[in-house]
Amino acid sequence: MKVIDFFSGCGGASEGLRQAGLDITIGLDFDKKAAETYQANFSEALFYNVDIKELNEKELAKAFKAKNKNKEPLLLVACAPCQPFSTQNKAKSEDDIRRTLLDETHRFIAELEPEYILIENVPGLQNIDKDKEGPYKRFIEFLNNQNYKFIEFIAKSEEYGVPQRRKRFVLLASKFGQMPIPSKTHGEGLLPIVTVRDFIGSFPAIKAGEIHSDDLWHRCPTLNERNLERIRNTPEGGDRRHWPGHLINECHKKHSGHMDTYGRMSWDKPAPTLTTRCYSYSNGRFGHPDTTQHRAISVREASRLQTFPKNFIFKGSVVEASRQIGNAVPCEMAKQFGLSILKHYEEVKK
Structure with a gap:
């Protein structure tokens, strides 16, 4: 066909x-x-x-x-x-x-x-x-x-x-x-329902802003010091409800919704819906579930959560590749x- x-x-x-x-x-x-x-x-x-x-x-x-x-x-x-x-x-x-x-x-x-x-x-x-x-x-x-x-x-x-x-x-x-x-x-x-761990659990650890030498798409953006402090205070599956008060944005203190922003994924559950900004820690529950890795998921990890093959080729910048993945x-x-x-x-x- x-x-x-x-x-x-x-x-x-x-x-x-x-x-x-x-x-x-x-x-x-x-x-x-x-x-x-x-x-x-x-x-x-x-x-x-x-x-x-x-x-x-x-x-x-x-x-x-x-x-x-x-x-x-x-x-x-x-x-x-x-x-x-x-x-x-x-x-x-x-x-x-x-x-x-x-x-x-x-x-x-x-x-x-x-x-x-x-x-x-x-x-x-x-x-x-x-x-x-x-x-x-x-x-x-x-x-x-x-x-x-x-x-x-x-x-x-x-x-x-x-x-x-x-x-x-x-x-x-x-x-x-x-x-x-x-x-x-x-x-x-x-x-059984497949999980985040099933698809990205074997990826090597990287830091925010790092590009892995074996895969140029196993990369993620840098985080500023405030967001690094936020993600360090976020457990697996957690979000801003786990932060000390000084880390919470003023607009969030009076707003109970959008708890996925600045959140970490859970290892043993499916990921939330990936969007075109799945590379961004602040735009959804796109924080890596490993609490020793203070970063958003990498572009390659995002592609795997959309079940693209590990060797799928992407063209463009991190922003452009993430948009392609989120729209797929x-x-x-x-x-x-x-x-x-x-x-x-x-x-x-x-």
């Missing part, structure tokens, strides 16, 4: 689908550094580093046809940027042009007629425009008009083998009838979705 990955970012979905046995054929993303990362890891794929609005669907279809001489089935992946729909984005606006990116997929779907479609985004995307015309409502109407059957569900990444609590809205559409929700692999009665679809979750799609295809073709 072939894959076209729209809004691919650095390739989290593509990596998982490749591990499931699918053929990554075409990728597309507007972000220059994410495009460089993608191309470094998927040399087999044709890549378009363009705004989707400027790409002609007939041009892409012609290129895909040239790479699909055996006429194998196609999975079209479209994980459009989630920031316009995220509850964490307090500045979101209906004027945000990213809201309309899902609309751009219509002409490509109509031209390519993929057998399968995978959409992944933040929970709430399906409710944003429930009572009025909006991108998701238009997409559903389009799928119905194109005779797709689809399912919608909320996926918890830890139930698919990812050491991270991350809820995502998923839509799976097929020309061959409605698919079942992909089977969970971890949790009660299944494999967890590879292991995408792999399980890919296996479920392949299983469905094998069953309908019997």
